[in-house]
Amino acid sequence: MFSFNDIHIIMNVRLYLLALVLLVFAGLLPQTIHAQPAGDGMRVGRDENGTINNAMYFKDGEPLYHWIQKKKSTRFNGDWPVEKTLGYLNTELGVSLDISMETSLCLERIGDYFLETHKDFKTTEKFYLATTHLLEKLENRPRSGYMYFFLGNLYQNWNKPKDAETWYRKSAEIYKELPASYSGSYALILKAIFTSYLQAGKKTEAVYYIEKYLELGIPDSNNPDERMGLLAYLGDGYWDTGRKQEALDAYMETLPLIEAKLGITAKEYQEVVYTLASRLYKDDFKDEAIPLYSNLLDLNPVHLNDNMYLDVYGSLLEYYLEKFNFRMLTHVAGKMAPFISKFKNTNKEFYVGQAELFSTLFQYDGKYDLAEQYMLECIQLKRELYSETDPRVGSSLIDLGIIYMQMYNPDQALSVAEEGMNILRKGTGIPEQATLNYLVIQGMSQVYNHDYKAAETTYKEILQKSPRGGLAEFDYAVTLGTLATIYWYLKDYSLAENTYSEAIKIAEKTGITSLREFANMMGNLSMVYARAGNLTEALKWNASAIAKYREIQNELHPDFLSQKINRCMYLEETGAIAESVSGAVECNETIVSMVDQNLLYWSENEMESYLNIHITRFFDYLHSNYLRNCVSNPQLAGKAYNNQLFLKGLLLKSSGKFQQAVAGANDTILSALTEQQRNIHAELEKLYTLPADQRETDPEKLEQEFSGLQKQIKQRISRLAEKGSLNSNLLMNEEIPFTRVRNVLAPGEAAIEFMSFKYFHNCVETDTVYYCALVLNKESEWPEMIFLTTGNQLEELLGKHPDEIYNPENSGLYEKIWKPIEKSLKDIETVFYSPSGLLNRIAFAAIPNENGQVLSQQYKLTCLGSTRNLSDSYSSVQGQSGMIYGGIDYNTDTITLKKLARPYSIDKQAPTIKNEISRSLRGAAWDYLPGSRSEVREISRIMSEGNMLPKTLLEQEATEESLKAMNGNSASVIHIASHGFSFPATDLYDFRRSQMAGSGHQAYTNAENPLMRSGLLFAGANHAWAKGRSPSGAEDGILTAYELANLDLSATSLMVLSACETGLGDIKGSEGVFGLQRSIFMAGIKSAIVSLWEVPDFETMELMTLFYENLMKVRNPETAFQLSQQEMRTRYYDQPSLWAGFVFIR
Known part of the structure; x- marks a missing residue:
């Protein structure tokens, strides 16, 4: 029920009636009473104006009620005519009562006496009725109405509600019809009536009189304190009599008054809102209750107990689930998360259920980072509550796989899903839903890998095994829609159209059309029509999809952006160029915002997949549009330029920003997370140098753990930024126009x-x-x-x-x-x-x-x-130190390598794990480079003469350890004259790799990670490369780009890689070259000189000597390189391979 506690307006009825007697009747009730002199007969009281206001008949000095009580002269009927009643009393008592105002007052006082002294309701009734009849005979309507009220009050106290209501209603009707001068009296009568009812807890009976009272609009009813109470009781009365819409109106008018008086943080206010919302919700006024519940949730209502809070939460979830409004469901989940989190330690099973729910909701809303976070928590707690191999853990791992698939990480999705299935296979049976989810992951992975025929088979199996009816029917429609998309990729457009149409019809029949998947079906069908040249139908279905996305307020999802970009295509094709261009520019801005947002939370691998699968394709269309229309819309070229500035090296920039944020945070949690990350990276370095059949640990598991730590670090940085402990600008990708x-x-x-x-x-x-x-x-x-x-x-x-x-x-x-x-x-x-x-x-x-x-x-x-x-400012080499490697002995024996490794403190090196596991048949060898010895000696001399402080490491001393020891404290210039290698991806033919087939070089030549297929060789490298085993207690002498990327060489202004193919690698979209070139910048180095092809030993020595001579003169490496290359061009003009193979990059 609706309760106000401390804001009741009801006063004590007895006190109120007394006040009424004293104040109500102007002209009838005086300000001052002047008593008549003592004596027998009628004694009359008058006011200062001489108006009668009180009367009592006396006999033998005693008031008449004394004689009535003594002689028991009450044997008359209250319904008698007044003449008969007076005749009876005059005969019985020997008095002379007549039809007059004085007699009416006397009879009223006699009734008061029997009521107040003896609680004799029956006798009081007789005298009150007699008084009423007398006043009616006198046609004194104001006084009659007055007595009607007291009769109503008498019957109410006598527990005769029907009689009470009859006389109350007659009283109100009398005063309603009196002249305006009596309006104040009318209000007080009404107030007295409803107050009497409310005091008795009879809210429904009070409704009529409260209504009439409020209709008067007199000052008292506009008083906020009084008005909010009256409206509340009016609402209760309406509600109890089934007038629920009127009750709702009254309640809604009440709340702002309560809020204004108490404030939204007051306990009373929050309890009132909760009580009202609960009443409305339980009585099927859900649409009206939900805003109240939502307001409570936004208030963070500390005054509600846990059960109330959970009731608010549960009602909101139930309501929005019925509406399939996942945006609001995730809003509720987000608001409740801090409250629910307190159960993580006190009621783990409850929290697990909520974490699963949160994960599901955030999936539907496209917030996959939060979905993953809650599912990981759920899995961890299930492992603690049950066991590592509990089937509930297995099912959750498959659910996690679904999330990873939505995050464009199919490899990780398959990995965790397979782990989950392995657990379930060992149990008593595999749940039907787990089987279906596993098949979905398999099917989507096949789509990502362009194996559309296999995906078709998988999705047909899913449809065959899927349940039908109810909510499952919509899932069936979604699966059918995915199969239609597979037909699209298979270029069977007719079958795609028919299948999309069938899926849409099935979804519509379920009534569940407020989900993103339904919008996608319509949007995808539009693509089929566009492909067939039916742009009218294409635009129609596309408009429906866009409208649906806007309806469900999921406008930042990539799928919605796909529909908007499709619309731009269709419009351009129809000749609506201006509208197409305008839409493309709008999409452009949205894409940039989406990427920026995801950069804050997703791992680098996830972002790379996200960019490749969605963002690159979006920009491909935009840039196609801009190219076609830039002549008439030159600003589009500016957009394209801005996009290049934004996209190129995006992940590299983002990684650098987060590293800066970690370094500047001074946070122990961040430090611990980054230490874990470094250790995992070091273990991965070890694993990746081994052939796949010799790896005791699956590197994919470590990669997943590494990505997880990346995300934890990002989340921690974001939280520190939100608290003001860290400059949030450090996290944002600066958009340079x-x-x-x-x-x-x-x-x-x-x-x-x-x-x-x-x-x-x-x-x-x-x-x-x-x-x-x-x-x-x-x-x-x-x-x-x-x-x-x-x-x-x-x-x-x-x-x-x-x-x-x-x-x-x-x-x-x-x-x-x-x-x-x-x-x-x-x-x-x-x-x-x-x-x-x-x-x-x-x-x-x-x-x-x-x-x-x-x-x-x-x-x-x-x-x-x-x-x-x-x-960015860039001019000269900063610092005076140089580290120079050359004349390297690739055949240094293991004893010497271990001896040379000892002086380099492990503390100064990036974390690494020495590889002591044998490698099979490393038959190839790297030859000594005599020109590199002469090169570095000459460079050392030039540096010394140029007032730099070079340190030259030759032959056996040019160890990998010495380079890694510079981690965090590197030289201004690092020059490495050695062998370099860069192998293309395994799906591309490479002559050198074909020659090495079967010799055990697969760890480098066939690695999936392109940073493992590029590297530099140091002392002793042939032992690991050709002999099949790296030395125990020392590095293997093969520095991969993967290892280089994990070093901190940010104090280095220039790295010169005087080796073959050091500028090559896999080319990955806007991120550029993945090889040594990328690793140099990942390590924080400002600029580099790298090679594009195999460079000859002697001519390389010439170029490098010229470069350092010029560098000591001009102190600008960029200018020095250009001067040196000009000279080499002069010497070898007709042989570009001898002078043009190196490039300077910053």
Whole structure:
């Protein structure tokens, strides 16, 4: 029931009636009573105006009620006519009562006497009725109404409710019809009546009189304190009589008054809101109750006990689940999470159930990071409550696999799902839902791997095993929709259309249409129509999908963005260019926001998958659109340029920012997490150097643990930022507009962002990769977007020896990638460029033009990871120290290696685990490089003469340990003259790898991780590479890019890798080259010189000697490199392979 506790308005009825007698009747009830002199007969009291206000008949000095009681003169009927009643009393008592106002007052007082003195309701009734009849005879309506009220009160106290209501109603009707001068009296009568009822707990009886009282609108009823009480009681009365809508209106008017008086944090307010919400919810006024419950939840109602709080929570969940409103469900879950968390230690089983629920809700809302977090907690607690092999753990692991699949991490999804199934297979049986979820993971993994026929088979099996009816029917429709998507990928568009249509019909019949999956079915069907050229139907279904997404308020999900981008395609195809372009720009902004948000929580592997599966494709369409329309909309080239600044090296930038945040946090929890991460990385280094058949631990498990720690670190940093303990700007990916690059350019300078993307044509994503240039100079209002060539044409050009590619008579590269932009470089002398895709393999300095000159003769060329780096200051090498490696003895024996390893403190090295497990048949060997010995001795001399302090490590002393010992305290310049290696992905043919087949080099040549397929060799490397076993107690002499990336070499301004192919690696979209080049920047080094092909020993020594001579003169490595390359070009002009193989990158 609705209770107000301390804010009741009811006063004591007896006191109130006394006040009424004294105040109510102007002209009838005086301010002062003047008594008549003593004597027998009628004594009359008058006010100061002479108006009668009291009377009593006296006989023999005693009041008449004395004689009535003494003689028992009450044997008359209250219903008698007044003349008969007076006749009886006059005869019985020997008095002379007449029909007058005085007699009415006398009879009333006699009735009061018997009521107050003897509680004699029956006798009081007779005299009150006689008084009433007399007043009616006198036609004194005000006094009659007054007596009607007292009769009603008498019957109420006598427990005669019907009689009471009759007289109360007659009293109210009398005063309602009196002139306006009696309105105050009418209000007080009404108030007295409902107060009397309320005091007796009869709220329903009070309703009529409260209504009439409030209708008067007099000042008292507008008093907030009184009004809120009256409205509350009115609401209760309505509710109890079934007038629930009127009750609701009264309650809703009451709440703001209570809030204004007490405040929303008051205990009374929160209890009132809770009581009202519970009443409404239980009586099927759920739509009205939910806002009240939601307000309570937003208030964090500390005054509610746990049961109340859980009732609020449960009601909200039930309501929104019925509506399939997962956005609000996740909102409720998020608000309740702090409260629910207290049960984690006190009631683990309850918390496990809530954690599972939270995980499911956040999945539906696309908040996969939170879904994963709660599912991991659930699994951990189940292991504690039950056992590691309990079937409940197995089912939850499969559920976790579903989450990883939604996070675009199919490998991890399959791994944890298989772990879960292994647990279930050992039990008494596999739950049906677990089987279905496992099949879904398998099927989606097959889709990710483009094995669509296998996926078709899997999804048909899922449909066959899926239950039907109820909620399961919608799941069936969703599965059918996925099968339709598989038909789309199989290019069976007719079957895809029919299957989507069937899925939509099934979903509609269930009534469950407020979920993202339903919107996707409609949006995907639109794609089928677009493919068939039916753009009218395509736009219709696309509009339905977009409207549904907006309805369910899930507009930041990638699937919604897909539908918006599809709409841009359809509009462009219909010729609605302006609307298409506007939509594309809007989508562009949304994509950037989505990526920024996920960077804060997802691991690097998850982000990489997310970028590859969704974000890259989104940008592919946008850039296709921009290319087609940039002439008439030049601002689109600016958008494209901004995208390149945002995307290139995105994960590398993000990783660097988080490392900075960790370093500056001074937080013990972060320190512990990063230490765990370093240890796992070190163990992975060990495992990855072993052939797969010799690994005792599955590296995939460690990779998952590593990713989990990454996310914990990010979550911890985010929490510290929220608390103000850390600058939140450190976490955000700074979005640099092209205007900032333009502003740092000087006259005569230009910046070129090369870009590559899969081209979209006529609503269809093609397999053709387009290469474009975005050219910007000081005077540009907008960059120019210029088409260059395609990926197939580039691959054809690059599949030759460097001397043929860069032959002065071969202008193929020039025609494809430079001539189209040359007209935009008028009066330009300096070009800062950032390559993309296959352009990372091109030595731009050596590209010959149609006149036989090379580009480095026309321009001063500077290669950048991104032209955004121009906004960072860069000039000279900072510091005076140098570490130089060369003349390395790759055959150093193990005893010497262990001896040389001792001086390097393990504390100074990055965590690593020595590999002591044998490797099979390492038959290949690395030859000594005599030129590298001469090279480093000459460099050491040049540095010394240039006032730098070089340390040169030759032959046996050039150990891997010595490099790792610089972790956290590295030299200003690190120069390594050695062998380098870079093997392509295993699905690409490589001659060297084919020659090494079966010799045990698979740990490097066939590694999945591209950072393991690139590296440098140090002392003793042949022992591990060729002899099949690395030395116990020492590093193996093979520094992989994976290991280099884990070092802190941030004090180093320049690393020179004077070795073969150190600039190569796997090219991964906007992240660039995954190999030594990437690892250099991951280690924090500012700039690097790396090679694009196999470089000869002697000519490399020449170039490096020239470079350091120039560096000591100009102190700027970029300028020194350009001068040195110019000189080498002069010496070997017709042999580009001898002078153009190295590039300087910053």
